[in-house]
Amino acid sequence: MTDRTNINNLKQRVLIVDDELEYCLSMKDLFEESGFSCSHSTDPDMVLDLLKSCEIDIILLDLKMPRMSGIDLLKKIRVYNSRIPVIIVSGHIDIETTVQAMQIGAMNVLKKPVRFSSMLEEISCILKPHSEVSDTLLPLVSDSPIICSHKGMLDIIYSLKKVAETNAPVLITGESGTGKELIADEIHRLSQRSDKKFVKLNCASLPESLLESELFGHKKGAFTGADKDRPGRFNTAHKGSMFLDEMGDMSLMIQAKLLRVLQDSQVTALGADEPKSVDVRIITATNKNLQQMMSDGTFREDLYYRLSVVHFELPPLRERKGDILLLAEAFREQACREYGRQIRGFDSEVENLLLSHLWPGNIRELKNCVQRSVIFCENDLISIEDLPAQYKDIPSRGWSDEYERAIDNINKELIEEALRKSQGKKTMAAELLNMDRKTLYNKMKKLNIRD
Ligand SMILES: Nc1ncnc2c1ncn2[C@@H]1O[C@H](COP(=O)(O)OP(=O)(O)OP(=O)(O)O)[C@@H](O)[C@H]1O
Ligand SMILES: [Mg+2]
Incomplete structure (x- = not known):
């Protein structure tokens, strides 16, 4: 990756992707005059390689390019890096593509020609809020397996590295399949314990007595069938991390023992006289409502506060x-x-x-x-x-009413602007909008736009 102490690299880097070389070069001049670094590519196939080889802060992307459309390229960029800001800049903007681009996470869609001053304003606006944090976030961004553009999820991902560096217990809640284990994996991977064991145990998968000996270990003869000493998972995880999944299914008896481990960092195996010190970072997850369980008396409040020093609630899809x-x-x-x-x-x-x-x-x-x-x-x-x-069998519900209205509003604004620019000449307006005259008439009728 780039050396951030190099003065050149302190400049923010814009990548222009457009099949017109002339356009790329003139934009590059303008950006460089305004203090940015600028790369360009006329070949959509090369963009991912470029992203891998240098740090890019923002991408300006054309829509109509030979071989690969801007939308398809945006999807690829999003799969590689779900957070890099992308602005679509194109001469041919239609409503469907605009909506599609925004859905895949484009920050904005601008119609060419764009005044350079407006473009600069737009870019500064996008880059500013993140500039303070980008240094700590960037290393996370390109190799994180977590894909998202949702604001709440991004906030979680942005805080993962900081949280990972501490030994604080983390509680992850959320419905089944929302990515709780994936987040737990990331915390361990980003922590200084990453080269040590990450022990995972599902608390719902074992009956109480087995879970107890599995977690804390037992001495030979501690119970019938205990024919040799067995270290518990806490001992195995020493210096590493432990993930206790389905925490809400743990019985009150084991909750009490776990609380003691958290308080004293010591584990007493079943049948042992002396406790042993352990150093384990604990991450827990559940899809149960622990608040409800606490008021029902099935989950200990003191344990909850110990476990949820950091609490991530993952939103459903x-x-x-x-x-x-x-x-x-x-x-x-x-x-x-x-x-x-x-x-x-x-x-x-x-x-x-x-x-x-x-x-x-x-x-x-x-x-x-x-x-x-x-x-x-x-x-x-x-x-x-x-x-x-x-x-x-599910009938596609299509767009919601709210969505239809939003699309109609964008449509109306674009058409009215085109009519203003063409001084009411519909053939010209239709050309500006990249649609035929008949479609323009129909849309004007539907949207109540008067000549
Ligand atoms: N943001 C994401 N990006 C990519 N893959 C994801 C993301 N979130 C979840 N997944 C994938 O979805 C699947 C389910 O995630 P995970 O097992 O972490 O969910 P969970 O919340 O632990 O579910 P459960 O409550 O059922 O145990 C996994 O294959 C995981 O890799
Ligand atoms: Mg899980």
Whole structure:
């Protein structure tokens, strides 16, 4: 990666992706005169390599390029790095593409020609809020396996590195399949304990007595069948981290023993006289409502406060709609690699269905759905027929009313602006909007726009 002490690298770097070399070069001059570093590429296929080889702060992306559309390239960029800001700059903006681009996480869509001063303003606005934190975030950004663009999730990811560096216990809550274990893995991976053991135990998978000896260990003869000494998982995890999954299923008796470990950093094996010191970082997860359990008396309040020094609540997928297509795209690429298939994407009917489904099984369900679709896909684009049976029966709910209204508003603004620019001449306005006259008439009628 780039050497950040080099004065040149303190400048923010813009990447311009446009098939017109002239445009790239003139923009490059303007950006460099304004104090930015600037790279350009006229070949969409080269962009990922460029992103891998140098640190880019923002990308300006054309839509219409030979071989690969800006939208397809944006999807690829998002799979590689879900956070780098991208602005679409194109001469041909239509509503569907604008909406699609925003859904895949474009920060804005600008119509060429754009005044350079407005572009600079836009870029400074986007880059400013992150500039203070970007130094600590950047190392995380490119190699994190966590894909997201949702604000709440990004906040969590941005804080992971800081949290990982401490030994504070972390509690991760959220519905099934929201990525709790993935976050736990990241905390261990980013911590200084990463070269030590990361022991995982599912508290719901064992009956109380077995869980007890599994966690704390036992001495020979401690109970019938204990024919030799056995170290517990806490001993195995010494100097490393431990992930206790389904924490809400732990009995009150084991909760009490665990509390003692957290208080004294000491573990007493079953049947042992002396406790042993352990140094273990504890990460716990549950999809149960611990607040409710505390008021019901089934979860100890004192333990809760010990475990939740840092608490991450992961939002369900239905509340992070912006992540759905990003994740689907990443899982498609992953599955294609794994199963040796060449499938370039999802048709728009499938995309609408993915966006409108409520995903009760969250990201795990989406991953499963995409993997199976890749296996059964007959062509190079996943269509409704390729989805597992349960999804084929869901009628696509299409856009919500709110969404339709937002699209209508954008449409109306664009058309009115084109009519103003063309001084009311519809042929010219239609040309500016990249649509035929008839479509323009129909849209004007639908949107109540007067001549
Ligand atoms: N943000 C994400 N980016 C990429 N993959 C993700 C993301 N979140 C979850 N996944 C994937 O989704 C699957 C489910 O995630 P995980 O096992 O971490 O969920 P969980 O919350 O622990 O579920 P459960 O409550 O059922 O144990 C895993 O394959 C994981 O890699
Ligand atoms: Mg889990």
